[in-house]
Amino acid sequence: MGRLTGIKLFKGLEIDLAPFETRANWRRFDPEEVLVDFDEPSTDVYFLLSGEVRVLMRTASGKEVILHEMKPGDLFGELAALDGVPRSANVTALTRGEACVMPASVFKEMLFSYQPVAERLFCLMASRIRELNARFMEQTVLDLRHRLYSELLRLSTPRQDKSGERVITPPPFHHIVAARIGCRREQITREFTMLSQEGLIERTRGALILRQPDVLKARVAEAFRTDH
Numbered sequence: 001m002g003r004l005t006g007i008k009l010f011k012g013l014e015i016d017l018a019p020f021e022t023r024a025n026w027r028r029f030d031p032e033e034v035l036v037d038f039d040e041p042s043t044d045v046y047f048l049l050s051g052e053v054r055v056l057m058r059t060a061s062g063k064e065v066i067l068h069e070m071k072p073g074d075l076f077g078e079l080a081a082l083d084g085v086p087r088s089a090n091v092t093a094l095t096r097g098e099a100c101v102m103p104a105s106v107f108k109e110m111l112f113s114y115q116p117v118a119e120r121l122f123c124l125m126a127s128r129i130r131e132l133n134a135r136f137m138e139q140t141v142l143d144l145r146h147r148l149y150s151e152l153l154r155l156s157t158p159r160q161d162k163s164g165e166r167v168i169t170p171p172p173f174h175h176i177v178a179a180r181i182g183c184r185r186e187q188i189t190r191e192f193t194m195l196s197q198e199g200l201i202e203r204t205r206g207a208l209i210l211r212q213p214d215v216l217k218a219r220v221a222e223a224f225r226t227d228h
């Protein structure tokens with residue numbers, strides 16, 4: 001018991017989760033295991049206790065578009081739990097891990113019993129819509145180069161020791177970046193080569209370093225200003 005207390009939806013809230021946990025199941029998974037498949041009629045909510053998963057859509061020919069990646073503490077499957085419509089995306093494990101799988105009826109009972117939990121879920125859903133809006137805007141207005149700059153900034157975190165620099169750890173595979181911004185792997189490889197030559201990025205064994213993130217930010221802002 002008490003294993004859900006680390007989930008972001010509940011963290012720090014004084015809630016007795018035991019009555020809900022006892023009505024949920026625990027599922028261990030392996031890399032590449034499909035936890036939720038696009039269009040399937042299941043409605044359980046998944047709370048990620050350990051491991052990482054990727055949310056994606058796949059075309060009939062197998063091309064993947066990556067929507068999101070999740071870490072321990074995150075949740076997914078809330079859309080079908082709330083509206084009963086088949087799954088909006090595929091969720092596949094990237095690593096080994098474990099999830100708490102809660103029936104939709106139990107999840108909704110919890111939301112209706114505890115207002116702070118419902119509020120957190122609304123905020124989570126709002127933040128996902130905001131991110132989708134930003135990406136939709138980029139996809140509509142920006143060319144591939146500036147979409148890439150924006151994505152690199154989004155994926156990166158400030159570098160601890162060097163002021164101003166940002167870092168992506170581990171360095172992303174080119175085909176994964178391509179699947180995030182909707183282009184081909186070779187285009188990413190070409191852009192990375194140019195960015196390296198300009199001294200704007202550097203690839204080390206464990207990371208991709210953004211040497212001058214402000215330059216990338218300024219280029220994205222300029223591209224938004226001059227769109228036509």
Ligand SMILES: Nc1ncnc2c1ncn2[C@@H]1O[C@@H]2COP(=O)(O)O[C@H]2[C@H]1O
Pocket residue numbers: 036055067068075076077078079080081086087088089090091128132
């Ligand atoms: N754009 C997105 N960003 C983050 N998570 C998403 C996105 N689209 C779908 N999901 C998650 O993927 C899940 C697939 O099943 P559901 O539609 O039930 O609920 C969905 C969300 O939890």
